[in-house]
Amino acid sequence: MITRQTANIAFLAFCAVALVTGAGAWLNGQPHAADMIWLAGTAPVLAALAVSIIRGFLRAEAGVDVIALLSMAGALALGETLAGSVIGLMVTGGQVLESWAEARAGREMSALLARAPHSANLYRDGHLEQVALKEVSPGNRLLVRTGEVVPVDGHVAGESVVLDESMLTGEPLPVRHIAGDAIRSGSVNAAKPFDMVASATAADSSFAGIVRLVEAAKRSKAPASRLADRYALLFVPLSLALAATAWLISGSPLRALAVLVVATPCPLILAVPVAIVSGISSCARRGVLVKGGGILEKLAEAKTLFFDKTGTLTGGMARLVAIETVPAHPAAEVLRLAASLDQASQHIIADAVVAAARARNIELSPPLRVEEVPGRGLSGMVEGHAVAVGSLAHVSEFLTTGDQHHFRPGRADHDGLATVYVAINGTLAGVLLLADEIRPETPRALRLLRKAGIGRLIMVTGDRRAAAESVGALLGVDAVLAEQTPAGKLAAIKAPDITGPVIMVGDGVNDAPALAAADVGVAMGARGTAASSEAAGIVLLVDRLDRLAEAIAIARRTRRIAVQSVMAGMGLSFAAMLVAALGYLPPLFGAMLQEAIDVVVILNALRAIQGVPLRGGRAGLTTADVERLRLEHAELAPVADQVRSMADQLSTHPAPDLRDQLAELEELLRTRLLVHEQGDETALYPRLADMLGGDDAMAPLSGMHREIHRLCRQLGQMVRGLQVCGPESPDLTKEAQRILYGLDTLLRVHFAEEEAIYHNLEETV
Numbered sequence: 001m002i003t004r005q006t007a008n009i010a011f012l013a014f015c016a017v018a019l020v021t022g023a024g025a026w027l028n029g030q031p032h033a034a035d036m037i038w039l040a041g042t043a044p045v046l047a048a049l050a051v052s053i054i055r056g057f058l059r060a061e062a063g064v065d066v067i068a069l070l071s072m073a074g075a076l077a078l079g080e081t082l083a084g085s086v087i088g089l090m091v092t093g094g095q096v097l098e099s100w101a102e103a104r105a106g107r108e109m110s111a112l113l114a115r116a117p118h119s120a121n122l123y124r125d126g127h128l129e130q131v132a133l134k135e136v137s138p139g140n141r142l143l144v145r146t147g148e149v150v151p152v153d154g155h156v157a158g159e160s161v162v163l164d165e166s167m168l169t170g171e172p173l174p175v176r177h178i179a180g181d182a183i184r185s186g187s188v189n190a191a192k193p194f195d196m197v198a199s200a201t202a203a204d205s206s207f208a209g210i211v212r213l214v215e216a217a218k219r220s221k222a223p224a225s226r227l228a229d230r231y232a233l234l235f236v237p238l239s240l241a242l243a244a245t246a247w248l249i250s251g252s253p254l255r256a257l258a259v260l261v262v263a264t265p266c267p268l269i270l271a272v273p274v275a276i277v278s279g280i281s282s283c284a285r286r287g288v289l290v291k292g293g294g295i296l297e298k299l300a301e302a303k304t305l306f307f308d309k310t311g312t313l314t315g316g317m318a319r320l321v322a323i324e325t326v327p328a329h330p331a332a333e334v335l336r337l338a339a340s341l342d343q344a345s346q347h348i349i350a351d352a353v354v355a356a357a358r359a360r361n362i363e364l365s366p367p368l369r370v371e372e373v374p375g376r377g378l379s380g381m382v383e384g385h386a387v388a389v390g391s392l393a394h395v396s397e398f399l400t401t402g403d404q405h406h407f408r409p410g411r412a413d414h415d416g417l418a419t420v421y422v423a424i425n426g427t428l429a430g431v432l433l434l435a436d437e438i439r440p441e442t443p444r445a446l447r448l449l450r451k452a453g454i455g456r457l458i459m460v461t462g463d464r465r466a467a468a469e470s471v472g473a474l475l476g477v478d479a480v481l482a483e484q485t486p487a488g489k490l491a492a493i494k495a496p497d498i499t500g501p502v503i504m505v506g507d508g509v510n511d512a513p514a515l516a517a518a519d520v521g522v523a524m525g526a527r528g529t530a531a532s533s534e535a536a537g538i539v540l541l542v543d544r545l546d547r548l549a550e551a552i553a554i555a556r557r558t559r560r561i562a563v564q565s566v567m568a569g570m571g572l573s574f575a576a577m578l579v580a581a582l583g584y585l586p587p588l589f590g591a592m593l594q595e596a597i598d599v600v601v602i603l604n605a606l607r608a609i610q611g612v613p614l615r616g617g618r619a620g621l622t623t624a625d626v627e628r629l630r631l632e633h634a635e636l637a638p639v640a641d642q643v644r645s646m647a648d649q650l651s652t653h654p655a656p657d658l659r660d661q662l663a664e665l666e667e668l669l670r671t672r673l674l675v676h677e678q679g680d681e682t683a684l685y686p687r688l689a690d691m692l693g694g695d696d697a698m699a700p701l702s703g704m705h706r707e708i709h710r711l712c713r714q715l716g717q718m719v720r721g722l723q724v725c726g727p728e729s730p731d732l733t734k735e736a737q738r739i740l741y742g743l744d745t746l747l748r749v750h751f752a753e754e755e756a757i758y759h760n761l762e763e764t765v
Contacts, residue, residue, distance in 0.1 A: 005096070011048065012092040015041050019085045038081035045088040046072050066236060071260035075587060078253055083587035087261060090595040117185070117207070120151040123195075133202040140198045149207075150187045153200040155180055162191035235570060239263035239577065246581035254587060258580035261590040262597075263573055271565035271605040278609035279558030287542035288551040295537040298501045298519045300555035305454045306493060306514070308506035309461035309471055312524055312545070313442050318349055318418055318434040320356035321748075323641045324648050325430035327661065331641040334430035336362045338389045338422045340382045344370040349420060350378075352434055353389075359634040377420075388423040400426030438471060440752075440759040441546050446475055448549035453556065454503075460484050460492050460514070489514040505548065506536075522548055546760075558608040569601040621691070621761045629684075629758050632676065633751050639673055640747050647740035650733055659719075662736065666719045669712045673747075677705050680754075691761050701757075704750045711743045 018041020026034035049069050068091050075084035121143040122131045128143060136142065136152050144150055150163070160178045165187045177183055183196065186207035202208055239260065247256035276293035283290050290296050307313050323331040339357035342350035344367050357364060367387075370380035377390015379398060388398040420432040439445075446457060460481040461468050468482035481492055490513045493504055504518035515521030521536035524543055540547055576593055579585045585593065621629075646665050685698045692698070718736040 008092060008096045011045055012089070012096050015045060015085065015089045015092050017041070019089055022082070022085065035079070035081045038085040039076060042072060042076060042081065042084040042088040045092055046076070046084075049091065070240075071257065071263075071587075074253070074257045074260060078257060080254070080257065080587050083257070083261065083591055086588060086591040086595075090591055090598065117149040117151040117202075121145065121148075136198050136202060138198055138200055142196050142198060143193060144189045144196060145193045146189055146191065148189050150183055150185050150189065150196070151205075152185050152198045152202050153183070153205040154196040154198045155182055157195040157197050159194065161189065161194040163187040164190040235263070235573075238574075242577055242581055250583060252583075255581060255583060258583075258585055258587045258590045259577050261587045262576035262580050262585065262594045271569060271601045272562045274602055275558055275562040275565060275605040275608040278606055279554055282554050282558075282609055283538075283551045286547050286550050286554075287540065287544070288547050289539045289541055290551070291537050295520055296555045297559060299503070299538070299552055300559040302501040302503045302520055302552070303453065303455045304498055304500065305449060305457055305503040305505065306489075306518070307457065307459050307477070308489075309459055309463055309468055310436055310507075312505050312507055313459065313471060313475065314436040314438050318352035319437045320352065320432055321417065321435045321437065322433040322644050323430060324433070325645050326428070327649055328427075329424060329429040331430070331645045332360070332362065332638050334422050334424070335360070335432065335641075336364065337382050337385060337387050337424060338420065338432060340364045341367045341370065341378055341380050341387045341389055343367060344380065345372055345378055349418060349434065350389075353420060353432060356432075356637075360638050361635060386423075386425050389420055392419070392421050395421040395423045395428065398423045398426065399428055436467075438474060439543075439545065440756050441544055443475060444756065444760050445545035445549055446477070448546055449552070452549045452552040454552070458492070460489050462489075486513050490517050493517045503548075505545070554608075561605060561608045565601045565605045568604065569597060572597045572601075621758060626758045626761075630755060633755065636673060636676060636751075639668055640744065640751075642668070643740050643747065644744045647737050647744060650737040650740070663719050666712070666715050669743075670716065674709060674712055677708055681705050688757060688761065692757075701750065701753060704746060704753075708743065708746060708750065711739050711746065715739050715743070 018037055022034040022037035022041065025031075025037055046069070049072070053066055053069060068087065072084050072087045072091075075081070075087060118133055119130050120133055120136050122129050122136065123141040123143065124131075133151055141157065142151065142154070144161075156177050156179050158179055160176055161183070162176050163183060165175050165184070182199070184207065185202070185205040243256040243259040243263070246259050247253055249255075273293075276296060279296050280290045280293065283296070290299075320335075323335055325331050325334050335353070335357050339354045339362065342353045343364060354364070365383050368381040370378055372378045373390070373394060377388060377394035379386070379388040381387070386398070388395045418434040420434065421428065422430045422432065449457065456479075457477045458479045458481065459468065459472050459475075459477045462484050463482060465482040469480050472480035481488070484492065489504075493502055493514050494517060501519035503520045503522060504514045505522040505524070506515055507524035515523060515536045520538060522538045522540060523536035524540050524545075538548075538551065573594070576585065576590065576597070580590050642665055646662060650662075681702060685702060689698045715736065718739060
């Protein structure tokens with residue numbers, strides 16, 4: 001099949017050969033033969049252009065090539081065959097340049113299509129068969145060899161695997177997945193062969209959805225291109241009028257021909273589509289898939305942005321934030337036993353508890369005689385202990401003491417936290433507090449969105465008002481619309497007080513109506529549902545909200561460059577038209593000048609292919625560095641848990657019972673926490689400061705270090721005071737509690753700020 005680019009190259013080659021051959025004949029003293037050769041080289045281009053214009057008129061499109069058609073036809077009619085040949089070369093050269101630019105700008109999206117798998121290795125009746133992708137069904141066991149593309153969505157079966165997900169997410173380094181992890185089609189096996197179990201058909205898998213989006217993006221035509229056509233429609237009658245005036249005043253049709261030659265609106269025809277496709281490609285390189293140029297134009301104009309909360313501003317997964325226990329059961333022990341039992345459950349909260357224990361390097365034991373009541377909790381035996389986890393009502397059935405006064409629900413209610421109560425051997429031992437925490441990049445992403453020109457940030461969510469307003473207050477959004485149904489979200493998008501193009505960001509099925517209704521719907525595609533991705537105009541292939549801010553900056557820069565190209569092309573052409581009308585620019589030289597204008601304007605449009613990175617700094621942290629630093633925080637999490645737990649116990653238990661535990665905690669802080677903070681201050685912070693730039697970028701966090709050291713030193717003095725003055729001193733006990741609560745808050749804020757910096761400095765393509 002002959003492609004448009006191939007046809008354009010063929011026409012260009014034919015024109016070039018005719019032009020050179022005719023020039024050779026003319027130099028050999030054969031002017032008649034030269035005219036015939038130039039005529040033969042121009043006629044096919046003239047015919048093809050005429051057919052293209054007629055087809056455009058039949059589709060009710062502008063047909064802005066009409067001036068090029070008139071100039072070529074006029075040149076041939078007036079015997080200016082050399083000028084006609086040069087104009088033909090100009091037109092075909094511009095078309096080749098456009099098709100090359102589109103191919104160059106769209107190579108990232110084409111690469112996605114080229115990676116589409118066509119077959120899978122299926123285990124059938126004990127044998128391995130290579131089958132067509134359409135034959136794979138959910139539940140089939142597949143083999144993925146080294147270097148092969150994961151054919152469908154599924155789960156890892158067996159040992160851990162390493163996948164190259166760069167084509168899907170833009171993340172440069174391979175990602176490790178353990179047994180049971182969900183994996184997406186389109187990833188490449190970067191290590192040894194592994195088995196997987198399909199969870200979807202090929203048509204319903206992630207990669208197929210992305211391919212459909214890419215194909216839609218490549219088929220689309222931007223409203224900006226139609227706007228360029230409208231500019232050209234104003235330009236065409238002006239050009240014809242000027243050509244006619246020059247003819248009437250001078251009496252020479254060559255004047256009119258010269259005006260028409262330099263009036264050919266190639267900058268209008270070529271520059272805007274090239275800029276738009278370049279902008280779409282630049283977004284694709286950053287993991288932002290834009291369905292079409294029209295979406296990109298609306299993105300550039302938007303001033304209001306709606307967010308869903310869960311999975312968009314927050315991680316969409318529960319995370320352990322605190323452990324409250326009684327003195328007889330240390331926090332680490334409560335978590336270890338609860339997580340050991342939760343290994344037997346597939347509930348999302350149970351998964352979060354197990355993940356929290358593993359992040360703290362806690363070794364788990366296999367549970368025995370497990371019984372689960374769906375929606376309530378579990379019970380069973382762990383290392384000879386009778387353990388029950390779940391709701392308070394469920395756990396209360398296993399209590400023998402009836403003592404529940406240690407744990408008050410107020411904090412969980414106010415902060416929108418989930419609670420998991422833990423009973424050990426008939427005693428209520430503790431409660432695990434979990435939250436859907438704000439994504440590390442979210443605060444910075446919102447600042448970048450405002451910097452990119454978004455005036456209003458509105459959170460719209462179906463979550464409880466308390467939880468929603470807590471997140472909204474932390475992030476500083478302009479409004480919070482909580483407890484919204486899908487219909488409520490749709491109504492918020494269409495509210496009469498919302499003016500201008502609106503962006504909606506979401507990731508769930510309940511967001512799909514709002515995503516479709518918004519001027520620009522943005523789906524968090526890496527973890528979002530297929531429904532939200534299909535309804536949205538933009539899909540973030542990597543779950544980083546700051547990529548949307550980059551896309552907005554790219555869209556605005558692309559629009560600016562497109563308008564620059566249009567105005568520059570029209571201005572240069574109009575100036576050349578005036579010179580030609582005055583008789584100072586013959587048709588042949590006018591054709592050459594117009595070719596130069598085309599090249600300049602299109603090269604300017606290609607500037608849109610360069611991205612607009614919003615992160616400053618001269619270097620970045622590698623993914624391995626970030627994971628190592630986060631692991632250090634995870635290893636300190638039990639220390640932070642003990643700080644909070646000890647502070648809570650000081651208000652409900654007498655100091656004599658806790659004095660030794662307080663002394664152990666103080667020693668733990670001194671030997672582990674302070675050593676860690678000192679290492680960060682001397683080795684890590686200078687490196688981060690150099691990456692961030694400025695005079696003293698790490699000064700606020702260094703100040704936190706000093707405050708942490710001061711509180712730990714005060715706690716040591718309190719512990720020594722209790723040993724000297726006796727545990728009966730209520731003032732010292734209250735002071736120790738005050739220090740612990742302050743230290744708990746400071747540590748959590750400090751770790752969160754550090755992780756945000758790690759995330760922002762992580763090197764990604």
